[in-house]
Amino acid sequence: MVFAHGFGCDQNMWRYVAPAFEDRFRTVLFDHVGAGASDLSAYEPTKYETLAGYADDVVELATAMGVKGGIFVGHSVSAMIGVLAWKKAPELFDRLVLICPSPRYVDDGDYVGGFTQAQIEELIDFLDSNYLGWSQAMAPAIMGNAERPEFGQELTNSFCRTDPEIAKRFARATFLSDNRADLVDVTARCLVIQCSDDIVAPREVGEYVHRTLRHSELVVLNASGHCPNLSAPEETVAAIKAFVGDD
Amino acid sequence: MTTDRDLPVPGPEADDLEDLFENAPCGYASALPNGRLSRVNRTLATWLGYSAADLVGRRFLDLLTVPGKIYYETHFAPLLRLQGAFKEVAFDLLRADGTKLPVLANAVLRRDETGEVRFIRVTVFDASDRRRYERELLDARRAADQAKDALQDLNLTLEARVAERALALDRAWRLSPDLLAVADAEGTLTAVNPAWTSLLGWPTADLVGRSFVAYTHPDDIAATRATLAQIRTAPLVIPFEYRLLHADGSYRRFAWTGAFEDGRIYATGRNTTAEHEQADALARAEEALRQSQKLEAVGQLTGGVAHDFNNLLTIIRSSVDFLRRPDLSADRRSRYMDAVSDTIDRATKLTSQLLAFARRQTLKPEVFDVGERLQGVADMLDTVTGARIRVVTELPHEPCFVKADVSQFETALVNMAVNARDAMAGEGTLTLRLTTATPLPPIRGHAAAAGPFAAISLTDTGSGIPPEQLARIFEPFFTTKEVGKGTGLGLSQVFGFTKQSGGDVEVHSVAGEGTTFTLYLPEIAPGPRQEPKPPRGDDAFPTGDGQWVLIVEDNVEVGRFATQILEDFGYRTTWAANAEEALETLGADGSGFDVVFSDVVMPGMGGIELAKLLQRRMPHLPVLLASGYSHVLAQDGLDGFELVHKPYSADQLGRLLAQIVQPRPRG
Numbered sequence: 001m002v003f004a005h006g007f008g009c010d011q012n013m014w015r016y017v018a019p020a021f022e023d024r025f026r027t028v029l030f031d032h033v034g035a036g037a038s039d040l041s042a043y044e045p046t047k048y049e050t051l052a053g054y055a056d057d058v059v060e061l062a063t064a065m066g067v068k069g070g071i072f073v074g075h076s077v078s079a080m081i082g083v084l085a086w087k088k089a090p091e092l093f094d095r096l097v098l099i100c101p102s103p104r105y106v107d108d109g110d111y112v113g114g115f116t117q118a119q120i121e122e123l124i125d126f127l128d129s130n131y132l133g134w135s136q137a138m139a140p141a142i143m144g145n146a147e148r149p150e151f152g153q154e155l156t157n158s159f160c161r162t163d164p165e166i167a168k169r170f171a172r173a174t175f176l177s178d179n180r181a182d183l184v185d186v187t188a189r190c191l192v193i194q195c196s197d198d199i200v201a202p203r204e205v206g207e208y209v210h211r212t213l214r215h216s217e218l219v220v221l222n223a224s225g226h227c228p229n230l231s232a233p234e235e236t237v238a239a240i241k242a243f244v245g246d247d
Numbered sequence: 248m249t250t251d252r253d254l255p256v257p258g259p260e261a262d263d264l265e266d267l268f269e270n271a272p273c274g275y276a277s278a279l280p281n282g283r284l285s286r287v288n289r290t291l292a293t294w295l296g297y298s299a300a301d302l303v304g305r306r307f308l309d310l311l312t313v314p315g316k317i318y319y320e321t322h323f324a325p326l327l328r329l330q331g332a333f334k335e336v337a338f339d340l341l342r343a344d345g346t347k348l349p350v351l352a353n354a355v356l357r358r359d360e361t362g363e364v365r366f367i368r369v370t371v372f373d374a375s376d377r378r379r380y381e382r383e384l385l386d387a388r389r390a391a392d393q394a395k396d397a398l399q400d401l402n403l404t405l406e407a408r409v410a411e412r413a414l415a416l417d418r419a420w421r422l423s424p425d426l427l428a429v430a431d432a433e434g435t436l437t438a439v440n441p442a443w444t445s446l447l448g449w450p451t452a453d454l455v456g457r458s459f460v461a462y463t464h465p466d467d468i469a470a471t472r473a474t475l476a477q478i479r480t481a482p483l484v485i486p487f488e489y490r491l492l493h494a495d496g497s498y499r500r501f502a503w504t505g506a507f508e509d510g511r512i513y514a515t516g517r518n519t520t521a522e523h524e525q526a527d528a529l530a531r532a533e534e535a536l537r538q539s540q541k542l543e544a545v546g547q548l549t550g551g552v553a554h555d556f557n558n559l560l561t562i563i564r565s566s567v568d569f570l571r572r573p574d575l576s577a578d579r580r581s582r583y584m585d586a587v588s589d590t591i592d593r594a595t596k597l598t599s600q601l602l603a604f605a606r607r608q609t610l611k612p613e614v615f616d617v618g619e620r621l622q623g624v625a626d627m628l629d630t631v632t633g634a635r636i637r638v639v640t641e642l643p644h645e646p647c648f649v650k651a652d653v654s655q656f657e658t659a660l661v662n663m664a665v666n667a668r669d670a671m672a673g674e675g676t677l678t679l680r681l682t683t684a685t686p687l688p689p690i691r692g693h694a695a696a697a698g699p700f701a702a703i704s705l706t707d708t709g710s711g712i713p714p715e716q717l718a719r720i721f722e723p724f725f726t727t728k729e730v731g732k733g734t735g736l737g738l739s740q741v742f743g744f745t746k747q748s749g750g751d752v753e754v755h756s757v758a759g760e761g762t763t764f765t766l767y768l769p770e771i772a773p774g775p776r777q778e779p780k781p782p783r784g785d786d787a788f789p790t791g792d793g794q795w796v797l798i799v800e801d802n803v804e805v806g807r808f809a810t811q812i813l814e815d816f817g818y819r820t821t822w823a824a825n826a827e828e829a830l831e832t833l834g835a836d837g838s839g840f841d842v843v844f845s846d847v848v849m850p851g852m853g854g855i856e857l858a859k860l861l862q863r864r865m866p867h868l869p870v871l872l873a874s875g876y877s878h879v880l881a882q883d884g885l886d887g888f889e890l891v892h893k894p895y896s897a898d899q900l901g902r903l904l905a906q907i908v909q910p911r912p913r914g
Contacts, residue, residue, distance in 0.1 A: 008321030012329055076321070115313065123314035162322075175317075199308065200320050224281065226320040230328035 001025035001244075002062055002093075006076025006100075007174050008162065009227075010036030013075065016233030020241070028065055032078075033057065034166030043166055051077065051177055055084035062092045071244055073097040075229060076200070077174040083182055090188065097240055099193045100226050101209050102201040103179040111180070112204040120175045127168045183212040190216035191243040193236065197224035217243060274350070274371030280364040282306045291371055296343035307369060310340045312347065323354070327367070331356045337374065349378035426501060426516035434458050434475050437511070446518055448494030464490035464498050474503075475512070482506040488519060540658060540740040562590045588896070595894055612748070614650050614771065617701050618642040618681050624660045625679050635673055641680040647701050649768040651748040656768075659744045662737035663705045663764045670709025670762060678706040687767050690751045700750060704765040711758040720754065741766070790901070791818035794908050798822045799829040799845035799857065809844070812897045818904070826852035830860070837865040842908045847874035847890075858888050869907040873900075 001021055003014045011029040018027045031038040032054055047053035058081060062070065072093040074082035079101030086093050105113045106120055162170075190213045194206030203220070210218035219239045223232030268275060274291025278284050283306050292299040295310065308316055315338045326333050332355040339347040353370040420427060420440045426447075427440040439454045447462070454462075463471050467489035474487045486502035493499050500523055505514030566583040569575060575583075622640060629638040660679075667677050684699040712720060721742040741764070745752045749769045756762040796818045800806035810820050821840070823829035826849060833840060843861060847854035858870040872890045891903050 006321065008318070009325045013325055015329070119313040122312070123317055126314040126318075198320075199316050225324055227325045227328065230325050 001071045001073060002028040002030075002058070002065075002067060004030070004058065004072070004074040004078035004081060005032065005035065006074075006078050007170055008167075010162075012036070013227065013229055014073075017073075017229045017237055017240070020237040021244075025071070028061070028067070030061060032170075034163050034170060036162075040163055040166070043163075045169065048166075048169060048173060050173055051081050051084055051179065054078075054081045054173075055088060058082065058085040059089045059092065063089065067092050069094045071095045071097065073099070073240065074101070075099040076101070076226065077170075077177075080177065080179045080182070083179065083186055086186060086188055087182060094188055095244065096186070096188050096190045097193065097243060098190060098209065099229060099236070100195060100198055100201040100206075101192060102205045103183055103209060103212075104177065105175045105200075106178075108178075111208065112202065114200070114202040114205060115175075123175060124168075124172060127171050180208075180212065183209060186213055187215065189243075191240065192216055192218045193228065193239055194218060194220045195223050195225060195228050196220060198226050200226040219243075273373075274369075276302075276307065276369040276371065278307055278367040278369060280366070282308060282367070285366060294342075294348055294371075294373060295340060307367075312339050312341060315339060327354055327356060331358075337378070340371070349374045351377075423515075425518070426514075428459070428512075428514045428516070430459060430512045430514065432479060432507070432510055432512070434460060434472075434512070447491060447499065459491075462492045464492070466490075478505055478512060478514075479507045483514075486517070491516075537655070537658075537740075540662075540737070556594065559590045559594045563587050566590075591894075591896075612650050612652050614648050614773070615653055615656075616646040616773075617649050617703060617768070618647055620653065620656065621660070621679055621681055621703060624657055624664075628661070628664050628677065628679075635675075636668060636671060637676045639676060639678045641678065643681060643683055645683070646773065647681060647683040648771050648773045649701050649748075650771050651768055652744070655740075655744045655748075659741040659766065660703075660705070662741055666737060667705060667707035667709060667762070670711070671707050672709070675708035675761075677708075678704075680704045680706065684770060685767075687751060688753065690753050693751065698767075699770040700767040701770045702765050702767055704763050706761060706763040708761045711760060712754070712756040712762055713758065714756075717754060717756060721752070791816045791904065791908070792910055793817065793819060794841035794910075795819045795821065795839055796904070796908075797829060797832060797840050797843045799824075799826060799843065799849070799854065801825055801846065801849045805846070809900075812900065813844075813904075816897075816901050816904070825849055826854070826857040829857065833861070833865070833868075837861070837868045840868060842904065843868060843870045844904070845870060845872055847872050855888070871903060871907060 001018075003011065003018050005011055005013050010031045014029055018029060021027055033042050033048065034040065044053075047056070058072075062072075062085070068091060070093050072082040072085065072095070074080070074097070076099070079096075079098035080103055082093070082096050082098065086096060102113065104111065105115050106117050107113045107115065192206055192210045192213070194201070194203060196203070206218060206220070210216050219242075221228050221232060221235050221239065223235055225231050228236045269289040271288065271290060274294060275286075275288040276284055276291055277286040283304055284302055287299045287302040289299060292302060295302070302310075308319060311319055319338075323333050323336055332353070334353045335351050336353075338350055338352055340350050342348055351372045351374045355368050357365045357368060359365050423440055423442055426442050428436055428443075429438040430436050435456065435458050436454050437456075439451055441451070443454055444450055449462070460468055460471070471487075471489045474483065477483065483503065483505045486504050488500055488502045490498035490500050499518060499520045501516035502519045503514050503516045505512055507513075566587045569583050570580060570587075622642060625638050625640045664677060671677070680703070682702040682704070685702045686698045687696040687700050689695045720738050742752055745766050745768065750767040753765045753767070754762065755765075791813065796813050798806060798809050798813070798820055800809060800822065801824055806822050806824070810822055813820050821832060823832050826845070829843065829845070833843075837843075843858075845854040845857055852860075854872050854874070858872060861868055861870055870888055872888050873893055873895065874890060889903060889907055891900055
């Protein structure tokens with residue numbers, strides 16, 4: 001059972017969920033390149049320009065771990081990364097658990113993504129200008145790259161460390177993506193977990209994903225926000241267990 | 248706005264705390280576990296333009312901009328759950344009027360004893376000033392980065408340009424056909440280009456570190472050193488030429504220019520060896536052409552000269568035949584003698600003029616009196632053009648000087664005279680006229696010039712030149728004469744000579760009346776000129792007074808004849824067959840002798856050498872030289888000795904001797 005974290009956090013976000021499955025599954029947790037304790041030098045701007053680069057990593061990692069017919073649990077953007085990974089190597093995973101997924105964040109005609117193009121561009125601009133986020137990151141930005149210390153070490157926050165430069169690019173890859181077409185030919189069994197009040201992945205998006213995937217179940221949690229694995233871990237665990245079978 | 252009425256009645260301490268909460272310089276808010284605000288202080292409400300009551304029940308998320316919401320949900324909400332707090336997160340909060348308030352937000356989870364979240368406490372600081380400051384710093388940072396990038400680009404561009412330039416310079420250095428050299432102030436070569444090796448055969452290693460003097464022709468070293476000294480004060484612009492040693496031992500000529508900068512000499516040497524060879528070849532060709540033009544003119548004259556000489560010889564022969572008759576009366580004898588004498592005078596003049604004319608010399612401009620020379624040529628022409636052609640001269644009384652090559656001038660006159668003679672078919676008048684101080688008229692499109700010019704014209708009374716031929720007569724090889732009669736070079740020589748001498752030639756012709764050629768030559772002020780010698784002697788027949796003459800003559804005939812003449816004049820004579828014998832005869836002081844009369848060209852010691860020797864040893868003893876061989880004298884000069892030209896007349900010899908020999912003291 002492979003757990004993949006979403007944009008903005010690292011594998012720590014599974015700390016209330018993954019243990020619930022350790023008795024029955026071999027659980028694999030990892031940090032995407034640029035997040036947590038990953039090797040920042042492994043980051044290649046071209047490879048990670050789109051989500052496909054991250055999907056390649058998942059395939060490589062799962063293959064290396066000997067995963068076969070496993071369960072992929074992906075939160076937020078990693079839900080779509082899991083879909084892409086399955087398409088590259090369907091033998092790795094039989095089932096996909098997609099928590100708060102979104103194949104496209106920008107509205108497009110009848111499709112409701114939750115954001116206008118302008119809003120997403122504003123987000124990208126904000127990230128580019130460092131006006132948003134850790135204020136401590138501003139000093140090294142102003143002082144220049146040469147003097148920039150390791151971001152995670154400088155901050156008082158010990159969780160969800162991200163390299164700000166990589167985070168910006170990850171945001172671009174995430175929020176400008178359109179993977180709706182990739183959902184169509186997924187034949188694996190899928191669980192779509194949707195929060196009741198999620199500003200990042202609104203309910204319409206969850207329903208769209210559920211509709212488009214051939215073999216999917218949709219569970220709408222009572223939990224609000226975008227991170228039910230942290231704000232409502234029991235409810236999340238229960239939904240996953242129901243999907244993977246508790247026997 | 249919240250009001251104090253809505254709150255529980257506080258005690259004095261509670262009042263204080265309440266006031267602190269509401270009016271602290273930062274915003275406070277409490278949120279329930281579901282994120283909805285339960286309490287907001289006045290400061291925060293005021294900043295955002297709401298009443299505190301309006302904000303209660305809303306989510307903190309609702310106060311954020313869209314990017315803020317996404318960032319909050321993806322980053323800070325998880326963090327708050329994981330570590331229970333976040334600090335100093337930069338957000339923009341939305342005010343009631345839609346404007347944004349930059350803030351720094353802190354949040355902390357408060358839990359009860361069971362670990363359940365009771366509420367979330369949020370602290371908000373107004374970061375407007377800080378954000379502005381940060382933005383300015385970031386802008387400054389970006390400007391600095393851009394400047395750095397621009398500088399880097401500029402450096403790269405400059406480096407590329409410098410590299411390109413260096414490459415071009417290197418190429419020029421390598422490929423230059425000229426010698427390029429860098430030397431220190433003393434002339435020691437510090438760098439030379441490959442042309443040195445290709446043109447002079449020396450490898451670079453042989454040259455660098457050595458002085459250029461080592462490769463300079465010994466005769467050029469002094470001048471080259473002087474130029475080197477000058478170059479240190481002013482760039483060498485006018486090429487200085489000297490010879491450099493080739494590895495094969497020969498010398499090559501190079502014309503150098505250069506400059507002195509930063510203690511070094513930078514010089515360029517152009518190979519002029521080939522130019523010199525070409526110039527020499529050209530000069531030889533020109534000389535050959537002039538010579539052939541002269542020979543052409545001589546050739547044209549030869550017929551007339553031969554004819555004239557025959558006439559003269561006829562007169563002499565006939566006269567001598569009559570003089571041998573014993574029955575000839577004294578009167579008749581005298582007339583024949585005069586005829587022979589006159590005829591010999593004319594023949595002598597003719598040969599001397601022909602020799603002078605034919606003498607070989609390179610083009611050498613000299614100052615001469617045009618009138619005098621014109622008269623000389625006229626005299627010669629008079630003898631050679633035949634009796635039926637009258638030669639008339641019209642010359643001014645005052646001398647008129649030009650600077651030109653005399654030989655070429657005479658050749659030009661002869662060339663024109665030959666054409667005139669042919670045009671007149673052997674009968675008519677040839678007028679040689681000199682007009683001084685005239686301007687140069689416009690000729691064949693060339694501008695006029697004020698001058699003064701000497702105008703020398705030759706006018707014939709011939710058939711004239713047809714107008715259609717007038718334009719072509721100066722062209723080389725244009726001739727109207729039969730094959731073998733003329734080369735067509737005559738008038739082109741005239742044209743070339745006048746142009747070369749800074750003048751021009753004009754031609755006027757009227758069919759049936761005649762043609763006038765006019766040469767214009769720049770007139771110049773007379774240079775220092777030797778005073779004409781005073782007329783020698785008088786009309787009386789010169790005689791000696793018993794003075795002793797030592798005759799030095801290797802030719803027996805001439806020696807015997809000279810002895811006879813001098814004795815007839817009244818001199819006493821001693822004859823020495825050569826210079827050595829003469830010295831022996833003279834002894835230590837030449838006592839007894841009054842004058843030495845010596846031939847110039849003799850086997851052994853020559854006449855001039857003898858004369859010099861005598862001048863040193865016996866300065867009181869005058870020497871008279873005799874020669875017909877002008878080459879020797881032209882080469883060595885006369886050194887002030889008196890000379891009588893062969894063939895000389897008894898009269899000439901007698902007059903000269905009378906001038907230089909002291910009369911014998913009487914008594």
